[in-house]
Amino acid sequence: MNVVDRDLAGRGEEAWGQGVAGLCPSCGTGRTEPFYQVDDVPTNSCILFRTRAEAIGCIRGSILLHHCRGCGFVFNSRFEQALTEYSDRYEETQGFSPTFNRFHHQLAQEIVQRHGLYDRDVMEIGCGKGEFLVLLSQLGRNRGIGVDPSAIPERLAGVAGAELVTLIPEYFEPRHCTVQPDLLCCKMTLEHIPQTARFLETIRAGLDAERRATIFFQVPDAGRILRACAYEDIYYEHCSYFTEASLSRLFRHCGFDVIRTTVEYDGQYLTLEAVPSARRAERADKHPSDEWTGLVRTFAERARLAKEHWRSIVRQTRSDGRRILLWGSGSKAVSFLTSLGLADAIDAVTDINPNRHDHFMPGTGQPIISPARIAELDPGLVIVMNGIYEDEIRRDLAGIGVSCDVRCL
Ligand SMILES: [Zn+2]
DSSP states (O other): OOOOHHHOOOOOGGGGGSSSTOOOOTTSOOOOEEEEEEEESOOOOOOOOOHHHEEEHHHHEEEEEEEETTTHHHHHHOOOGGGGGSTOOOOOOOOOOOOHHHHHHHHHHHHHHHOOOOOOOOEEEEEEEEEHHHHHHHHTTTTEEETTOOOOOOGGGOOOOOOGGEEEEEBBOOGGGGSSSSEEESSOGGGOOOOOHHHHHHHHSSSGGGOOOOOEEEEEEEHHHHHTTGGGOOOOOOOBBBBBHHHHHHHHHHEEEEEEEEEEEETTTTEEEEOOOSSOOOTSSSSHHHHHHHHHHHHHHHHHHHHHHHHHHHHHHHHTEEEEEEOOOOOOOOHOOOOOOOOOOEEEEEEEEOTTTTTTTTTTTOOEEEEGGHHHHEEEEEESSGGGHHHHHHHHHHHTTOEEEEEEE
8 A cells, every 4th residue: 555645755866766876765875776677567456457458458567676785775766656556446455364364463462562552542654444453443442543545434334443443545644643643553555655765754753752652664574575586576566675674774764763673474574663763873874784685686587487487387287278276366466477478378366355356457367256266167276376375275275165286376
């Protein structure tokens, strides 16, 4: 999801390499170099399309990842905010998965308990459909305010705890901070923002350092993406990629003391907790490690080999006369289908989110079917887009009486 107004989100030539040769938008000083390119990718992988033609004709853009030699930040230098859409057509929720809901519940409980958040003010920037904010509010009887242009307040009607929460379906602006929050939460959002330092500085400017509000951020862990060569986790809406080191550095530069970082959810999510500080760290206080530089420089070749591996699996399955189904229709699936260049070989995509059924995959046009229709398709191979859901998916397949190969990315 996204949270900033168009002006703040705008990449701005001056910050981006074309204007001032290769300056980093995170530390503002480091020189950057390109290391991975994918062209012709859908720019909105969570938008739902009602017809195949519309899905195939979706807006496309390019990804050219750069990394900063000063701070290790990774970003898409070809990103154009104007090509992305965050509206009520944007369907990103993972809230239909029991595995994800357990994680979400436990995370909210830990945050509430660790910071003694009871009868407090909690704000979430980029709250999506508001599920996490409801949990934070309900678990501590807190007052929640959520800001996100893709929020749909009506969807919370009748949900326990929703009466504690106000959702504002707008891009975040400082005027939304009418009450100083005790917790400011921002999950899976910063990676959608091109001007990362400007965004954090705006938040910091709105916070009173004396109040020592807890700041909680969660982003995908770029350390895992590069180490595991998870090219499916690189997609257009994610224009900014962080490691623990580059994320901490950005927060220190923008006037926060970092108090805790963790990697969670099978290594996929990087979390950071901070408090506003009276001082700012120097811009380039630590340089990226040799390990990180090595991962960056070998990534394109490793990704090429990983894609080739999956192409051969897909070709082999087709030549055996078996159908192929992807499980998971979100951004990873869009990225996988686009990267592989074998879209015609994949028959359909399924998802447990009913809001996605009877729509079509952006860019490649596969139908998104409900799990109840998998038996009709009779797939020989199910490719699971996120291995953390493997057990859940195997149980679901057994439940509908489908027996086939299951492989995880
Ligand atoms: Zn930098």
